[in-house]
Amino acid sequence: MAAALAEGLLVDLVPYGRRFLDLEHRWLNDEGVFWWAVGGRWFATKAGLERERLEDDHQRHTQFGLQTKDGTPIGLVGINWMPPEHRAAMLTAFIGDPAYWGGGYGTDGLLLLLQYTFDWLDARRVWLMTMSLNERVVRQMEKVGFRLEARQRRATWAANGWHDMLTYALERDEWPGRAVLIERLGLQA
Secondary structure (H helix, E strand, O other): OOOOOEEOOOEEEEEOOHHHHHHHHHHHOOOHHHHHOOOOOOOOOHHHHHHHHHHHHHOOOEEEEEEEOOOOEEEEEEEEEOOOOOOEEEEEEEEOOHHHOOOOHHHHHHHHHHHHHHHHOOOOEEEEEEEOOOHHHHHHHHHHOOEEEEEEEEEEEEOOEEEEEEEEEEEHHHOOOHHHHHHHHOOOO
16 A cells, blocks of 8 residues: 555545556556546557656656555546646546446545645646536536636537537635535545
8 A cells, every 4th residue: 555645535645656557557448438538448558558658757747546545546636737837737537446436536536636736836727628428527526616618519529429528627716725625515534
């Protein structure tokens, strides 16, 4: 079990190391990738993922593993892109194991990531994209306080139809803090 970098109620943020890389291969070839990749499906190989990791080392991104309190790796959260001069971060989140979907694990991980991004990195805004078909993420964004900023109509093909791409954002002055949101949402261990 990896030592926690940040402790939540249901999950902890930990270094995204070998335990997660080994599971990422399975996760990316499973149903979860359809939702995370806005309808995309692909075949990921372990060698390909290793090559991507080596090639992406120069990028400005940070990934954290999400593990349950008993140490089970279940997904990742992170920052895909954050140019320091703009202090705006594009976020990513992925619960790879469907057994943990809908149980608050992703919300807890997202709140930890928001706390890190706003309080430690001093970001002024964060944003992410999802497809309109991904109702779980749409609900999560709205309950955490993100605002819909853009809708690209019929921009992605998924589940035998065209769906809108949605961009959600949250600005620092709209962020009430992790403790306030935990109480407001009734999130419990």
